[in-house]
Amino acid sequence: MKTALSLALTTLILSSVTIGAPILPALETLSVSSDGTVEQSTVILEEGVQYWILAEGTYSQGGTAENRADAEFSHEPYYEVWDWYEYRLDSSCLDLLVNGQDIDWRGSSLDDPDPIAHFGTFAPHTFSPSHMYWFPIVGDGNAVSLMIQDSVYGDNSGSLTASIYPVPEPGTLSLLSLAGMGLFSAWRRR
Numbered sequence: 001m002k003t004a005l006s007l008a009l010t011t012l013i014l015s016s017v018t019i020g021a022p023i024l025p026a027l028e029t030l031s032v033s034s035d036g037t038v039e040q041s042t043v044i045l046e047e048g049v050q051y052w053i054l055a056e057g058t059y060s061q062g063g064t065a066e067n068r069a070d071a072e073f074s075h076e077p078y079y080e081v082w083d084w085y086e087y088r089l090d091s092s093c094l095d096l097l098v099n100g101q102d103i104d105w106r107g108s109s110l111d112d113p114d115p116i117a118h119f120g121t122f123a124p125h126t127f128s129p130s131h132m133y134w135f136p137i138v139g140d141g142n143a144v145s146l147m148i149q150d151s152v153y154g155d156n157s158g159s160l161t162a163s164i165y166p167v168p169e170p171g172t173l174s175l176l177s178l179a180g181m182g183l184f185s186a187w188r189r190r
């Protein structure tokens, strides 16, 4: 009976931890210029280990304040909307590339999400009014590179910020569940 209850409690504790979610603090924060410069992290992403990258901010992509873009979407002044420009018009433009790849940055429809606390609200193909986006990446033993891709760089100004976050190791989760079982046993003994 006690074992069954402990197992149930362990399951409850494990399910209350979002496995694979980022944790504070960031390992490194990079500023990625809209001039097309490739930014390489100092941090080496360990092979087989999962990380999350948080991209934040907007830059001017077409010479005027209205022509803006974030990591995944860009502003269409004519329609007064933020649009998934790269998908609609041209897959080779206006994207924050990771290791040279066009990736699916995950957005949140919340106006001002706390990126860690509201991590579960971020999803692919979702515009972020806050211009915050997450991307999961598994390390390959190398640094990670970030670059803003555009077809014309001369009319750009500003930059995006990208931060690399660790996720809890499976060992950390086991310790959490063991701690939970210890608390439960202490409670049972009372």
Ligand SMILES: [Ca+2]
Binding pocket: 061, 062, 063, 150, 151, 152, 153, 154, 155, 156
């Ligand atoms: Ca441009």
Ligand SMILES: [Ca+2]
Binding pocket: 072, 086, 095, 096, 102, 103, 104, 105
């Ligand atoms: Ca993309």
